[in-house]
Amino acid sequence: GRSFRPGGTTVTFPNGVVVGGEEVVVMAGPCSVESREQILTSAKQVAAAGAKFLRGGAFKPRSSPYSFQGMGLDGLKLLREVSEETGLLVITEVMEISQIELMLPYIDCFQVGARNMQNFNLLRELGHVRKPVLMKRGISATIEEVLLSAEYILSGGNYNLMLCERGIRTYETYTRNTMDISAIPVLKKLTHLPVLGDPSHGVGIRDLVPPMALASVAAGADGLLMEMHPNPDKAMSDGAQSLYPEQLQNLMAQLKLLAPVV
């Protein structure tokens, strides 16, 4: 609860980036790592936009087993390589316990995906590592369930935890999910943890991402996790919701009118 740390928890990364502090931290990149060229180009574009984190999945939780499942270990190696080259931090998804050890040397932050928010054994293990974790809200999770899942990690002793609203499933089908902006101030009120918004999965439609990113920050988000691809029309996953590089650039400028952004 908030009373544990009224001033809020901050999560500090190796290069001095702080999530939960004064600045809104932007994490951007493609849905999936697809090739060396794709992730290097992405990293350069993310860095040029002024964001501090590169995102990109190496292990992908796809609805269909016939869809691209990610590059696995090769993808992790590429993430590390391009992050060294650009100075970006790396956030990528962990899907199961056996991947934790494998990932540690290559990443700066574990992402727990919406589908694994209630994979309690995975959460418990992540409580025993000391690397930061960003845990996304499950696709049909209540706020109470988000808080209880967070406890699985916190109770193991890992306080380097961030929460992320990424849209929930409702009766509305125009957007991919319904971005529950109100979850951001609710979580900020109830917990001491930093709260981020993921408007990409929240809406699933590229042109709706910037307004929902701005709304997230206006609602008090400590950061944003967003998909951007050098060539979204050729993306192997989530192209329709991936920003064009120039959209990310423009959005960063707009965000800075609301809050200090890195």
Ligand code: PEP
């Ligand atoms: C992702 O970030 O690419 C992803 C799979 O997100 P989510 O778990 O929110 O669906």
Ligand code: MN
């Ligand atoms: Mn995605």
